[in-house]
Amino acid sequence: MVLKAEIHCHLEGAASPALVESQARKYNVDVSNIISNGVFVWNDFTQFLKCYDGAADLFRSADDYALLSETYLNELADDDCIYSELFISTDHARAIGISEQDYIDGIAEGMRRAKEKTGIEARMIATGLRHGGPESVLRAAKYVAGNPHPLITGFGMGGDERMHHPKDLAPGFDVARDAGLGITTHAGELVGPQSVRDSLDYIKPSRIGHGVRAIEDPDLVKRLADEQIVLECCPGSNISLKVYDEFEDHPFMALRAAGISVTLNSDDPPHFHTSLKREYEIGANEFGLSDVELTQITRTAIKAAFVDEETRKQLLAKLD
Numbered sequence: 001m002v003l004k005a006e007i008h009c010h011l012e013g014a015a016s017p018a019l020v021e022s023q024a025r026k027y028n029v030d031v032s033n034i035i036s037n038g039v040f041v042w043n044d045f046t047q048f049l050k051c052y053d054g055a056a057d058l059f060r061s062a063d064d065y066a067l068l069s070e071t072y073l074n075e076l077a078d079d080d081c082i083y084s085e086l087f088i089s090t091d092h093a094r095a096i097g098i099s100e101q102d103y104i105d106g107i108a109e110g111m112r113r114a115k116e117k118t119g120i121e122a123r124m125i126a127t128g129l130r131h132g133g134p135e136s137v138l139r140a141a142k143y144v145a146g147n148p149h150p151l152i153t154g155f156g157m158g159g160d161e162r163m164h165h166p167k168d169l170a171p172g173f174d175v176a177r178d179a180g181l182g183i184t185t186h187a188g189e190l191v192g193p194q195s196v197r198d199s200l201d202y203i204k205p206s207r208i209g210h211g212v213r214a215i216e217d218p219d220l221v222k223r224l225a226d227e228q229i230v231l232e233c234c235p236g237s238n239i240s241l242k243v244y245d246e247f248e249d250h251p252f253m254a255l256r257a258a259g260i261s262v263t264l265n266s267d268d269p270p271h272f273h274t275s276l277k278r279e280y281e282i283g284a285n286e287f288g289l290s291d292v293e294l295t296q297i298t299r300t301a302i303k304a305a306f307v308d309e310e311t312r313k314q315l316l317a318k319l320d
């Protein structure tokens with residue numbers, strides 16, 4: 001049995017079609033535009049984001065969010081996951097008209113219940129939405145910096161990487177860093193190496209979400225290895241979004257061979273027909289990783305986690 005850890009998963013993107021359909025019944029909403037035959041439907045990244053927002057729109061109270069985080073974390077724990085970092089977005093709270101505080105308290109309550117039941121440790125990474133622009137990222141950062149929560153330990157950014165330059169988005173990350181939060185950002189998923197380089201220069205993260213397209217530039221690969229930047233790789237997501245056609249084209253093993261710290265993650269599991277368990281299976285079956293090597297990947301994730309040192313020590317001890 002390989003113990004697992006996940007440091008890149010979007011909470012709203014982890015809601016299963018069954019859970020979204022049950023929420024749709026609760027709020028009497030038609031979801032046939034985003035779910036067909038029990039599967040999320042979208043064709044490209046832009047449509048995926050719309051589908052994601054449609055699912056997120058059905059979580060409308062602290063109780064709904066507690067149910068969502070508890071359900072996902074219990075599933076993870078069943079698959080031998082001991083640690084999970086979930087991307088959250090206070091923009092979603094604003095979109096559904098609940099307070100940021102209710103949104104965060106609901107998620108924290110779900111985390112508490114899952115931990116009580118399974119022992120799984122979890123933290124939140126607040127995110128700004130890139131396509132919302134610099135002001136919206138700054139607003140999200142200011143909220144979490146001004147309202148510290150013990151389970152919010154990082155700040156990141158998702159959304160459309162094709163929009164806005166990291167230089168313009170950096171002020172929000174400066175606020176979050178000054179508040180003591182760990183920093184990560186999506187880059188090198190939809191856009192090539194320049195996006196990763198600009199993110200390193202201006203956003204100064206210790207981790208990059210995806211980052212896989214760095215492989216297109218050998219100097220950047222060396223920089224990522226030298227600076228010990230950890231990549232939150234999500235191979236199933238990359239295949240689903242057609243960043244790569246086949247797993248044999250995926251650069252996971254090449255990045256790893258170049259000395260970069262890589263991890264395995266599910267991103268938005270039901271949208272990409274995956275789970276953390278399946279990502280580890282991809283590691284074994286497509287990339288040829290042994291159980292010892294997969295456990296090393298879990299260790300890398302925990303070493304890179306945005307968590308206090310005592311918790312990190314306890315988690316690492318479980319792997320020995």
Ligand SMILES: Nc1ncnc2[nH]cnc12
Nearest residue numbers: 010013158159186267268
């Ligand atoms: N794969 C992804 N890339 C960028 N933003 C996202 N938000 C949710 N999933 C995402």
Ligand SMILES: [Zn+2]
Nearest residue numbers: 158186209267
């Ligand atoms: Zn992501």
